[in-house]
Amino acid sequence: MSALRAAAVSVGLGGRLVVREATLEVAPGRVTVLIGPNGAGKSSLLSALAGDLAPVAGEATLDGAALSSFKPAALARRRAVLAQSTGLAFPFTVDEVARLGLPAGLPRDEADSVVAEALAAVDLRGYESRVATELSGGERQRAQIARVLAQLSAAPDGRPRYLLLDEPIAGLDLAHQLATLELARRHAEAGGGVLAVLHDVNLAAMAADEIVAMKDGRIVAVGPPTAVLTDETVRQVYDVEASVGVAPPGPFLLPQTARPIARA
Amino acid sequence: MTRSLGVIGAAALLAVAAAASLAIGPVQIGPQRIIEVAAAAYQAGGRAGLPPDMIRDAAILADIRAPRTLVGAMVGAAMALAGAVMQGMFRNPLADPGLVGVSSGAALAAVCWIVLGEGVIAHLSPGAAALGLPIAAFFGGLLTTLLLARIAMRDGRTEIAVMLLAGVALGALASAGTGLLVFMARDDQLRTFLFWTLGSLGGATWTKAWLAAPFVLALIAAAPFLARGLDAVALGERAAFHAGTDVERLKRVAVIGVAAATAAAVASAGAIGFVGLAAPHLVRLAIGPAHRALLPASALLGAALLLLSDVAARTVAAPAELPIGVVTAAFGAPFFLWLLMRRRGRMVG
Numbered sequence: 121m122s123a124l125r126a127a128a129v130s131v132g133l134g135g136r137l138v139v140r141e142a143t144l145e146v147a148p149g150r151v152t153v154l155i156g157p158n159g160a161g162k163s164s165l166l167s168a169l170a171g172d173l174a175p176v177a178g179e180a181t182l183d184g185a186a187l188s189s190f191k192p193a194a195l196a197r198r199r200a201v202l203a204q205s206t207g208l209a210f211p212f213t214v215d216e217v218a219r220l221g222l223p224a225g226l227p228r229d230e231a232d233s234v235v236a237e238a239l240a241a242v243d244l245r246g247y248e249s250r251v252a253t254e255l256s257g258g259e260r261q262r263a264q265i266a267r268v269l270a271q272l273s274a275a276p277d278g279r280p281r282y283l284l285l286d287e288p289i290a291g292l293d294l295a296h297q298l299a300t301l302e303l304a305r306r307h308a309e310a311g312g313g314v315l316a317v318l319h320d321v322n323l324a325a326m327a328a329d330e331i332v333a334m335k336d337g338r339i340v341a342v343g344p345p346t347a348v349l350t351d352e353t354v355r356q357v358y359d360v361e362a363s364v365g366v367a368p369p370g371p372f373l374l375p376q377t378a379r380p381i382a383r384a
Numbered sequence: 385m386t387r388s389l390g391v392i393g394a395a396a397l398l399a400v401a402a403a404a405s406l407a408i409g410p411v412q413i414g415p416q417r418i419i420e421v422a423a424a425a426y427q428a429g430g431r432a433g434l435p436p437d438m439i440r441d442a443a444i445l446a447d448i449r450a451p452r453t454l455v456g457a458m459v460g461a462a463m464a465l466a467g468a469v470m471q472g473m474f475r476n477p478l479a480d481p482g483l484v485g486v487s488s489g490a491a492l493a494a495v496c497w498i499v500l501g502e503g504v505i506a507h508l509s510p511g512a513a514a515l516g517l518p519i520a521a522f523f524g525g526l527l528t529t530l531l532l533a534r535i536a537m538r539d540g541r542t543e544i545a546v547m548l549l550a551g552v553a554l555g556a557l558a559s560a561g562t563g564l565l566v567f568m569a570r571d572d573q574l575r576t577f578l579f580w581t582l583g584s585l586g587g588a589t590w591t592k593a594w595l596a597a598p599f600v601l602a603l604i605a606a607a608p609f610l611a612r613g614l615d616a617v618a619l620g621e622r623a624a625f626h627a628g629t630d631v632e633r634l635k636r637v638a639v640i641g642v643a644a645a646t647a648a649a650v651a652s653a654g655a656i657g658f659v660g661l662a663a664p665h666l667v668r669l670a671i672g673p674a675h676r677a678l679l680p681a682s683a684l685l686g687a688a689l690l691l692l693s694d695v696a697a698r699t700v701a702a703p704a705e706l707p708i709g710v711v712t713a714a715f716g717a718p719f720f721l722w723l724l725m726r727r728r729g730r731m732v733g
Contacts, residue, residue, distance in 0.1 A: 173626050196628025209475035209618040210673030220616050223629050271627060360651070 122280045123147050124169055124199065124313060128178035138164045140337040141178065148280035151304055151314040153324045154219045156334035157358055162317045163204060163286050165334070169315060170201045170284050182282075197223060200271040204290075204317075206264045208253050214239065215232045215248040219272030220343065230274070237258050238269040239373045241303055243296065257291045265300060272307065283307050285316040289323065290361040302329040324350055333357045387681075394684035396519035398457065401691035405453040406445060408695050408701060413441050413449075413574075421445060440692020455588040455596060459653045460663075462600045462645035464686020465607060467660025468667075468679055470529075472614035473638045474536070474547060476651050477668070478723070480661035481646040486528045487657070488558035490643075490650040493524025499573060518595055522647035528554055529639050529646075579647050580709030583654035585694050592652045599648030604683065605608025605640040610638060611675035620675070659686050659693075665723065666689050670676040 124146040125214050131139035139161040146152050146169065154162040167173035168180045171187035172318040181196055182188045185314050190198075200221065210216065210331045218235045227232075242262040247255070252263050265288065272281050283304060290336045291296040301323060308329070318324040322333060333341040333348055335357050349371040362378035364371050402414050414422075421434075421441050428434050431442045463481065470479040470486075481487050497505075497520035500536045505516065531554060535545035566574065613634040616624035649656065663686035667678055693711040701704055 157404055167622075172622050192625055192630045193628040196626065201626035203620075203623055206623050207475075207620050209620075210472075210477070210668065212615075212618060216615075216672075216674055220619060222613060223628060267627070293441070316595060 121147075122183050122313075123153070124282045124315070125181045126165065126169055126175075126178065126189060127181065129165065129168050129175040129180055131161070131168050133164060133171055133173075135153070137166065137176070138337050142334075142339050143178075144169075144215040144231075144332060144339065146282055146313045146315045148311050148313045150329040151310055151316065151327055152302075152309045152330045152332060154315065154317045154332050154334060154356070155324050159335040160335055160357075161337040164337075166201075166286050166315060166317055167283055168370035170199065171195050172201075183279075191221065196271060196274070197277070199284060200268040201284045202264060202268045202288050204286040204296065209259070211251045211253045213245055213248065214250050214255070214263045216250050216268075217252045218266040218270050219266040222274050223267075223271075226274055234270050234274050235266075237273065238266040241269055242266045243299065258293060259294060261288075261291050262296060264301075265303070269303065270349075272312070280312050281307075282313040282315070285314070287317050287319065289318070289320070293379065297313075304325045321349065321354070321373050325372065334337060354378075386520070386646040386669075387671045387674065387677035389669065390679045391684065393670075394667070394681045394688065396612070396689040397686045398435060398680055398691070400687040401695075402453055402457060402485070404695050405691040406454060407701060408445070408450045409449065411441070411444055414617040418440065418445065419491070425713045426619040433502070437461025447605060451590045451593050452588040452694070453691060454593045455652050456585045456691045458593070458596050458600045459585070459649040460659055460687035461666050462596075462649045462686075463656065463690070465575045465603050465679060465684040466645040467686075468664035468675070469603070469610060469614065469638050470642050470660070471664055472610075472617060473635060474641075476547065477665055478548065478661070480521065480658070481529075481642060481649075482655060482657035482660055483555075483720075484532055484547065485553075485555030485558060486525050486532070486551075486646050487655040488562070489528030489648055490521040490525035490610075490647050491560045492558040492657045494518075494521040494651055495562050495565050496520065496524075498563050499569055515595060518599055518647055518651035521651040522599065522644055524558075525646040525650070526640065526643035528558065529643050533635070533639065583656035583709035583712075584705070585653050586705060588652070592637075594654040596648040599644045599651075603645040606637055607679040608676075610634065610641070611679055614638075614675040614679075617668060631700035654707075654709065656712050657684075658712045658720065659690055661723075662716055662719050663689055672678040674701070675677065681710065 126142050126144045128139055128141045128143055136256060140164050144277060154165065156252050164173060171190065187195065189284065189351060213240055215235065218238055218366050219231065222234065239248065239336065242265045244262055244266055251259055261300050272283060289300050292300060304316060304327060308314050328345055330343065331345050331348040332339055333353060340357060341353050349364050351364055354360055354373065359381050360378050362373050363372050363379050406418055407413050421438050424438055424441055425442055426429055431446065450542065454680055456664055467480045470481060471477050472496050473665040494517055495693045497517055501516065503585050532550055536551040613629045616627050616629040664678060667685055669683065697706040697708045697711045706712055
């Protein structure tokens with residue numbers, strides 16, 4: 121079965137190990153959410169699974185083949201990545217930004233419909249000819265999400281595709297946060313795999329089939345939200361004393377009840 | 385739509401500039417006369433069979449103006465294209481082979497070849513000796529570009545301040561080398577240094593045109609393959625890789641192409657500044673940053689700008705001829721300052 125896997129992956133950055141022996145499977149049909157404090161190694165693990173940061177030990181694979189064995193274009197047909205913050209060096213229009221995700225040689229009418237659909241999905245229809253660098257931060261982020269969606273939906277070949285999102289909802293308003301997580305959910309329901317880094321524990325609990333909690337470069341807990349989001353794990357991962365409540369949809373954490381604890 | 389119009393407009397401007405470059409000089413030869421002479425020469429099967437009143441004009445056109453126009457167009461196109469590719473690669477509209485020392489590096493290598501290579505040149509056939517100059521300039525430009533990329537790029541990000549300062553330093557270093565060679569040079573070699581530092585199309589010959597052509601054509605031929613990747617690199621190198629661009633290969637092709645085109649420009653016309661900066665920027669203002677249209681339009685506009693500058697250089701102080709670098713700098717430097725002021729708010733970080 122298809123999967124994007126990290127097998128005992130360690131990642132080094134600037135001479136320091138930022139991910140240590142992380143083992144993780146991003147499976148089609150599921151939304152996997154990485155949580156953890158700043159500097160826990162979430163983005164580095166996501167980068168290793170995106171193929172742009174080569175592990176110093178262990179292996180990142182797609183359907184059993186090492187990510188490093190894929191050509192960039194071939195990899196782009198199987199996974200799309202929304203990095204934490206994506207700059208734009210020149211004043212491209214929103215439409216042009218969305219098209220940057222399309223593979224070379226896509227027939228024009230297919231390209232047009234894929235881009236129109238992607239822009240509609242992020243609520244940017246009517247913004248096509250606006251210059252992306254002149255939009256608000258949240259709108260720019262949505263233009264980038266549209267690019268990633270266009271990349272994922274162009275020229276489908278029946279194989280599952282993976283969506284890697286590094287803090288996709290940072291800077292978005294509540295409505296667009298929910299809409300973006302809904303896009304991730306729909307991608308999973310359509311047979312794709314999703315790996316997202318989220319900072320909001322409650323939205324993570326809501327969006328995830330599986331939560332992976334990281335701290336100091338290591339994965340410390342893996343499982344469904346109800347299993348991972350416990351008082352104990354929250355304290356261990358975030359150094360925060362809180363009581364996690366459970367309501368019908370799943371666990372929740374009221375920040376009003378949480379207190380940071382001093383680290384020894 | 386706007387994009388095609390932009391490319392067509394730039395091509396039209398180049399046609400006008402080329403006509404002006406052929407027509408204007410100590411002897412004015414109007415466009416109509418040019419066509420008459422060309423048609424007559426074609427019918428007569430060569431210059432010798434022409435009526436006497438046409439022979440002089442035919443000689444001026446074929447021996448002096450046509451190679452000059454051709455070299456000027458190639459140099460302008462090469463510099464503008466090199467500027468556009470470099471700006472895309474460094475993700476910064478302020479990159480320009482002249483500004484960041486690549487031209488100076490190429491010029492230094494060319495001057496080295498002339499002064500220090502004399503011993504070698506003596507043993508070569510004239511053709512090989514002539515070819516040595518652009519090749520030396522190519523490696524000079526390549527080395528400077530590689531050094532610059534190495535210094536200014538970190539984790540796929542270019543630090544603007546570092547890039548400009550490193551470029552200034554590399555340019556100064558190359559100029560110091562050139563200065564040292566000036567010190568060592570004989571009087572007859574000294575005059576050619578003015579040519580290298582300020583640039584001129586005055587020495588244009590058919591031989592120079594044929595020598596420059598392959599280097600310029602190398603970048604022109606590579607341009608369509610670079611366009612897509614350069615668009616993606618605007619997102620940053622990492623995001624470009626995520627979107628399927630082979631960033632490493634793109635960088636290699638871009639760096640070699642820029643060095644080749646800069647070398648051709650420098651070897652045939654000296655270090656002429658600002659065309660590589662101004663042409664792509666003007667095109668971006670007119671039709672946006674998409675490289676599919678930006679690259680060809682920049683090449684056409686750069687060729688047109690350089691030919692017009694050359695026309696100005698040889699008419700302003702006629703019968704004397706200004707170095708063309710003086711003209712491009714007179715227009716280009718204020719433009720660059722304006723650009724800096726406009727971008728001042730966004731220069732940080």
